[in-house]
Amino acid sequence: MAILSAQALPLSGLQPTYANAAGGGDQAPIGEKLVLHVRNGDATAKTVTVATPGTVGDLAVADAVQVIPAAGNALIPLKSVFRDPATGRAGITYSAVTSVTVAVLQLP
Template identity: 80%
Template sequence: MAILTAQATPLGGLQPTYAAATSGGDQSPVGEKLVLHVRNDDASAKTVTVATPGTVGGLAVADAAQVIPAGGDAFIPMKSSAFRDPATGRAAITYSAVTSVTVAVLQLP
């Protein structure tokens, strides 16, 4: 499991650095201006799941799952209100498979 760090996006733009998705999952910082960018360069679709550790009225909130098509990408807002794990202060991310999947956490201005 890797702990991802947020990359600040200056007003002039950013060419982000991507990390390979980890088979055991990754952790991401959370915040209102943080976005997880996931790229899938594989020939098959992948599912990215972000755990939602909270409850509403004592009922568990379903995890957020995003299917990324082959050759596609997705942007997932890393809202602390939805994804912050109280034990780590970060979001827990898992992948259906990690072949050719890269990730970056972007902090918007």
Template identity: 80%
Template sequence: MAILSAQRLPLGGLQPTFAAAAGGGDQSPCGEKLFLLVRNGDATSKTVTVATPGTVGDLPVADAEQTIPASGSAMFPLKAVFRDPTTGRAAITYSAVTSVTVAVVQLP
């Protein structure tokens, strides 16, 4: 499991640096103005899940999940609702990591 760092988006724009998705999942900072970019460079689709550790009453809140098609991409807002109370970070998992790269970007 890797801990991803946020890249600040300057007003002049950003070409984000992507990292290989970790087989055991990744952790990311979360909060306002943060989002996760995921690129799938593989020939098969991949599912990305951002865990939602909270509950409403006694009911668990569903995790955020996107199936990314072959050669596709997706974005996830990394709001505070994804913050794990133990680590303080969002937990991200992947159905497979072949040719999957990720970046965390913070808006100005």
């Protein structure tokens, strides 16, 4: 499992650095202006799941699931609802990691 770092997006723009998605999943910081950018360079769709460890009453909150189409990408907000109490970060898993790259971006 890799720990991803946020890249600040200045007003002048940014060419982000992407990391390969880790087979065992990744951890990312959470915050109101943080987003996870997932790029799928493969010929098949991939599913990205961001764990939601919280509950409402005694009911579990559903995880955030995003299907990334072949050769597609998605932006997933990393809000505080995804905070794992043990790590303080969001836990992210992938259905497969072939040709999947990720970056955490901090919006201005």
